[in-house]
Amino acid sequence: MSNFSRKLRLSSTLLKRLQQNVTAVNSKNVCRSFTTTEGHRPTLVHKRSLDILHDPWFNKGTAFSMTERDRLNLRGLLPPTVMSSEQQIQRFMADLKRLQVNARDGPFDPNALAKWRILNRLHDRNETMYYKVLIDNIEEYAPVVYTPTVGLVCQKYSGLFRRPRGMYFSSEDRGEMMSMVYNWPSDQVDMIVVTDGSRILGLGDLGVQGIAIAIGKLDLYVAAAGINPQRVLPVMIDVGTNNEKLLHDPLYLGIQQHRLEGDEYLAVIDEFMNAVFTRWPHVIVQFEDFQSKWAFKLLQRYRNNYRMFNDDVQGTAGVAIAGLLGAVRAQGRPMIDFPKMKIVVAGAGSAGIGVLNAARKTMARMLGNTEVAFESARSQFWVVDANGLLTEARDSIDPEARRFAWKVKEADRQGLKEGASLVEVVRQVKPDVLLGLSAVGGLFSKEVLEALKDSTSTRPAIFPMSNPTTNAECTPEEAYSIVGDNIIFASGSPFKNVELGGGRIGHCNQGNNMYLFPGIGLGTLLSGSRIISDGMLQAAAECLAAYMTEEEVLNGIIYPPISKIRDITKEVAAAVIKEAVEEDLAEGYREMDSHELRKLNQEEIANYVETNMWSPDYPTLIYKED
Ligand SMILES: NC(=O)C1=CN([C@@H]2O[C@H](COP(=O)(O)OP(=O)(O)OC[C@H]3O[C@@H](n4cnc5c(N)ncnc54)[C@H](O)[C@@H]3O)[C@@H](O)[C@H]2O)C=CC1
Numbered sequence: 001m002s003n004f005s006r007k008l009r010l011s012s013t014l015l016k017r018l019q020q021n022v023t024a025v026n027s028k029n030v031c032r033s034f035t036t037t038e039g040h041r042p043t044l045v046h047k048r049s050l051d052i053l054h055d056p057w058f059n060k061g062t063a064f065s066m067t068e069r070d071r072l073n074l075r076g077l078l079p080p081t082v083m084s085s086e087q088q089i090q091r092f093m094a095d096l097k098r099l100q101v102n103a104r105d106g107p108f109d110p111n112a113l114a115k116w117r118i119l120n121r122l123h124d125r126n127e128t129m130y131y132k133v134l135i136d137n138i139e140e141y142a143p144v145v146y147t148p149t150v151g152l153v154c155q156k157y158s159g160l161f162r163r164p165r166g167m168y169f170s171s172e173d174r175g176e177m178m179s180m181v182y183n184w185p186s187d188q189v190d191m192i193v194v195t196d197g198s199r200i201l202g203l204g205d206l207g208v209q210g211i212a213i214a215i216g217k218l219d220l221y222v223a224a225a226g227i228n229p230q231r232v233l234p235v236m237i238d239v240g241t242n243n244e245k246l247l248h249d250p251l252y253l254g255i256q257q258h259r260l261e262g263d264e265y266l267a268v269i270d271e272f273m274n275a276v277f278t279r280w281p282h283v284i285v286q287f288e289d290f291q292s293k294w295a296f297k298l299l300q301r302y303r304n305n306y307r308m309f310n311d312d313v314q315g316t317a318g319v320a321i322a323g324l325l326g327a328v329r330a331q332g333r334p335m336i337d338f339p340k341m342k343i344v345v346a347g348a349g350s351a352g353i354g355v356l357n358a359a360r361k362t363m364a365r366m367l368g369n370t371e372v373a374f375e376s377a378r379s380q381f382w383v384v385d386a387n388g389l390l391t392e393a394r395d396s397i398d399p400e401a402r403r404f405a406w407k408v409k410e411a412d413r414q415g416l417k418e419g420a421s422l423v424e425v426v427r428q429v430k431p432d433v434l435l436g437l438s439a440v441g442g443l444f445s446k447e448v449l450e451a452l453k454d455s456t457s458t459r460p461a462i463f464p465m466s467n468p469t470t471n472a473e474c475t476p477e478e479a480y481s482i483v484g485d486n487i488i489f490a491s492g493s494p495f496k497n498v499e500l501g502g503g504r505i506g507h508c509n510q511g512n513n514m515y516l517f518p519g520i521g522l523g524t525l526l527s528g529s530r531i532i533s534d535g536m537l538q539a540a541a542e543c544l545a546a547y548m549t550e551e552e553v554l555n556g557i558i559y560p561p562i563s564k565i566r567d568i569t570k571e572v573a574a575a576v577i578k579e580a581v582e583e584d585l586a587e588g589y590r591e592m593d594s595h596e597l598r599k600l601n602q603e604e605i606a607n608y609v610e611t612n613m614w615s616p617d618y619p620t621l622i623y624k625e626d
């Protein structure tokens with residue numbers, strides 16, 4: 001049969017399928033299938049893996065059975081649940097209907113989800129063009145591919161899912177991962193962002209739908225760090241979900257069982273790490289949005305043996321430190337005054353504790369890096385979580401948070417008790433900084449902000465860092481209007497600057513780990529560092545802190561605008577490389593071996609970084625037979 005007649009035959013088959021599809025949907029006769037064609041005769045295909053998924057003639061998406069997935073090297077390239085064609089249509093129709101309702105992701109852009117769909121379709125068609133659009137319009141589209149819209153995308157991912165992107169490893173794949181990684185078509189992967197979907201932004205457990213956060217973070221790796229898009233891999237490890245809504249949703253794409261726990265959970269993550277580092281020994285793995293109880297354990301488990309880091313714990317800490325140092329400078333004080341700051345942190349999860357640990361270490365270093373300095377730095381922090389102020393009187397304290405619990409007597413002396421509310425703590429402490437990583441929108445209420453007016457600082461800093469927009473602890477309008485014009489403001493998701501009247505601007509900084517993770521990844525890649533050390537992370541944070549000029553900082557601008565993200569990422573990467581070389585961790589990258597790396601001066605390192613960043617330019621293509 002000629003290609004042409006085969007196509008004709010397929011076209012009529014497709015038409016028949018579509019007619020049956022319409023009948024099935026119209027009559028709500030969901031038992032009728034449109035997949036059985038031509039008396040079950042198999043169709044011969046000459047493709048495997050992603051080539052099949054990207055071929056509209058052969059692609060069945062989530063309807064590929066497990067045996068077909070194994071036969072066609074598709075295992076891991078699709079969400080784990082096998083769907084019937086009827087379920088696929090239900091999912092599609094539900095999403096189609098939902099489109100008619102205006103999607104809202106926060107106060108600014110009612111069309112954000114529609115923009116995400118358009119960009120996503122471009123991503124599927126033409127990666128170079130997609131990244132050119134993203135890089136050239138990063139200010140406008142970072143909030144679409146990243147926070148806040150990516151949060152909404154994760155929440156609705158079962159409906160939005162069209163073409164798979166990345167890999168899925170599930171608890172059903174135990175024992176298979178080592179072979180599954182070879183289903184990914186690329187022999188070189190530089191950067192993996194992996195999530196288990198257990199705490200997506202401040203939106204809780206979204207199960208398999210969390211894959212979109214890994215995709216969004218990697219978009220920034222390409223746009224900001226110039227990592228080659230052919231060498232990034234978003235990964236979802238689906239160990240179940242504890243989200244009851246998803247457990248009962250017939251259209252959910254993930255494993256419908258409660259999350260694995262304990263050793264069973266660890267065995268899955270261990271197997272994944274072993275598999276990816278076996279196939280790609282030089283890959284860097286960024287852990288993203290794991291619930292706190294696993295975030296710290298996994299970081300300790302892997303950080304000395306693998307090139308990995310946890311963005312929420314370590315990336316966020318660095319960004320917060322840079323912001324806190326900026327807040328000191330914004331008062332016209334030298335950075336060395338940082339250890340005098342009184343800091344109230346609302347939220348003691350992976351992000352909050354990461355920030356507290358790093359801030360305490362930074363203070364201790366400034367005070368001489370002794371044990372005594374480390375101990376005394378502790379008294380600069382007040383931690384308020386869901387149960388109020390943390391003191392040693394609490395019945396059960398998370399071990400990570402314990403080191404920030406106040407002794408009962410010391411708390412008493414300040415007129416505070418175990419479980420004191422945030423407003424009580426702010427009233428008594430009169431802090432220089434109020435930082436939120438609680439995932440509770442509006443937590444910095446009018447009362448709390450009123451109390452902050454009595455801060456002993458000449459320029460109180462308010463950092464509602466939770467994401468997405470709806471989870472921000474307060475808006476900049478609330479902060480500026482209640483506390484006053486002379487504050488420093490930084491939020492996790494973007495907000496617009498505030499008009500203060502008389503032509504003055506209340507600057508709204510975006511305090512988000514996006515200013516560090518791309519540079520940490522790029523610097524690690526180009527240095528060939530064996531691990532990601534505390535020193536490398538510290539160097540990244542200090543580089544970001546030093547990026548803003550004195551004049552900018554005094555004007556309340558403590559982070560760069562997103563339009564400068566490629567530039568700041570370059571600098572962060574260079575600082576990370578320098579530190580890796582100094583710590584003798586750098587093993588080099590390609591022709592730049594460790595010996596050559598050691599010879600580079602500051603300017604040469606910057607050049608080396610720049611020349612290794614991918615840019616979205618079309619290459620000339622030449623056909624070559626296999
Ligand atoms: N801006 C940034 O770059 C980043 C922001 N985040 C955001 O931080 C938030 C928290 O993330 P995780 O620490 O991983 O979450 P988590 O769920 O581990 O921790 C949340 C913490 O908030 C506390 N909390 C809950 N209700 C509270 C209340 N009413 N008052 C005070 N504390 C309360 C909880 O007890 C817990 O300690 C999320 O919204 C996330 O999007 C996380 C990483 C980076």
Ligand SMILES: CC(=O)C(=O)O
Pocket residue numbers: 147200201202289311312466467492512513514
């Ligand atoms: C920004 C980020 O990593 C988070 O909100 O989890």
Ligand SMILES: [Mg+2]
Pocket residue numbers: 201288289311312
């Ligand atoms: Mg995160």
